Amino acid sequence: MSATSCSGVLPRTKLFGSNICKSNHRVPTSCSYTRSLKSVSCHLSEGLRDHNKSSSKEIVVSCSSSSDKGSSLVGRSHHCGPIDKRNTVGQTFCSAGVSTYSGAQVDSDSHAIEEKIGVLLLNLGGPETLDDVQPFLFNLFADPDIIRLPRLFQFLRQPLAKLISVFRAPKSKEGYAAIGGGSPLRKITDEQAHALKRALEAKNMPVNVYVGMRYWYPFTEEAIQQIKKDKITRLVVLPLYPQFSISTTGSSIGVLQRIFREDAYLSELPVSIINSWYQREGYIKSMADLIEKEFKSFLKPEEVMILFSAHGVPVSYVEDAGDPYKDQMEECIYLIMQELKARGINNEHTLCYQSRVGPIQWLKPYTDEVLVELGQKGVKSLLAVPVSFVSEHIETLEEIDMEYKHLALESGIENWGRVPALGCTSTFIMDLADAVIEALPSATAISTSRSASKAVDHDPMQYIIKMFFGSILAVFLLLSPKMVQAFRNHLF
């Protein structure tokens, strides 16, 4: 184990007070989605209010970085992939020193504290090889936030996930094969984690950065185990989705809440969750920079139509479950366009939704249909801008760069461009670092009451019965000609 050490004094008032006021960070004070996230938002806003009147406490931080990597953690029983993959990124083990108060406001927590700050980046995860594709899809479709089944039909979840993943896998594999045989998500997220760590160090805030994926390695569960092992004392959770959706950030936070509630140490750990950050000035400006730069590749930039393409969600998420995703997406596009206008760029734009799966209604308009319509209307130059995700992934590299580009050119569009994902763009990473610093003071225990875990979930007999009857039903569904047709039409 190699280690380096450093030390620094963090003036708390400066970090936690003025940075918050300076930024364009709006924190929701209420929300309507049906998951139990209200409390998280409320903690956040209460925390921010508290910290506008925070005392001028200083934390003396010392840290040592280490290349030592801990052991692998939670796997999934159905999963056949390797189990020695890791979730921590360039680990830095930071231990804090003494807390002192430079101001007159010495309050009850004037005792020495040891701060060891962690940042947990949440992301989707992606299959690293073609063999990973089906089990990855199984994890995705087994998520109750991805396939929302009525309570009565919960027993069908696992067999249904198996069925859909097996049906979907050939199409997905084709996509992953076309982009080199696997998802680049892990590599890019690791790079973002490193960059964020460096950015925070540059701001005199040494932290451990962890990566927790929802559907593939390194799983969120593994990251949490590592956080526990490292004895982190304060945690900022930063989902790498600018806009909140029940299906993405909501799902990952659900995992966190379940694990944290049931663990004595984690349930007491002060945590601050950044639910969404699409409205941050740094993010909006970074997106505008990318668009402005890409305009230069067109002969007549003023004639270019900007096509914002967001990942879709089923309409029922927004209309029935109150997912704020669509509203946040529309506001995000408005803010980017305002920023472009301020720079003298007044091009036309449109927002559409891509990547729908299955025989249900998704948010409209659909990107593929819009491309055809724009071609018919005589639009000749188009700049595709992926929003909703900050790394390159299958849906930018394959769906946009290959399928949509082909469709656009076939539909009469002559000049095609695509804005890259933000990745490790320095202004963007710096802004994420600011978001972390601003969120730190509002950290509160995620749950003070440990809920009793439902015995039924852990009863092996009940599980076997569910799986047995679920599998029989799944076979019937599989053999039903109507179902086979629906899968053929929508999954392949």
Ligand SMILES: C=CC1=C(C)c2cc3[nH]c(cc4nc(cc5[nH]c(cc1n2)c(C)c5CCC(=O)O)C(CCC(=O)O)=C4C)c(C)c3C=C
């Ligand atoms: C904000 C981003 C995303 C939302 C919202 C989202 C919802 C959502 N996705 C599916 C189904 C699939 N998604 C798949 C891949 C995938 N999804 C996102 C992002 C969002 N998903 C990303 C970044 C990726 C790519 C990961 C990678 O490997 O690079 C896939 C697998 C690929 C494929 O077969 O198309 C599926 C399936 C649903 C059903 C859903 C909302 C309910």
Ligand SMILES: [Fe+2]
């Ligand atoms: Fe998706």
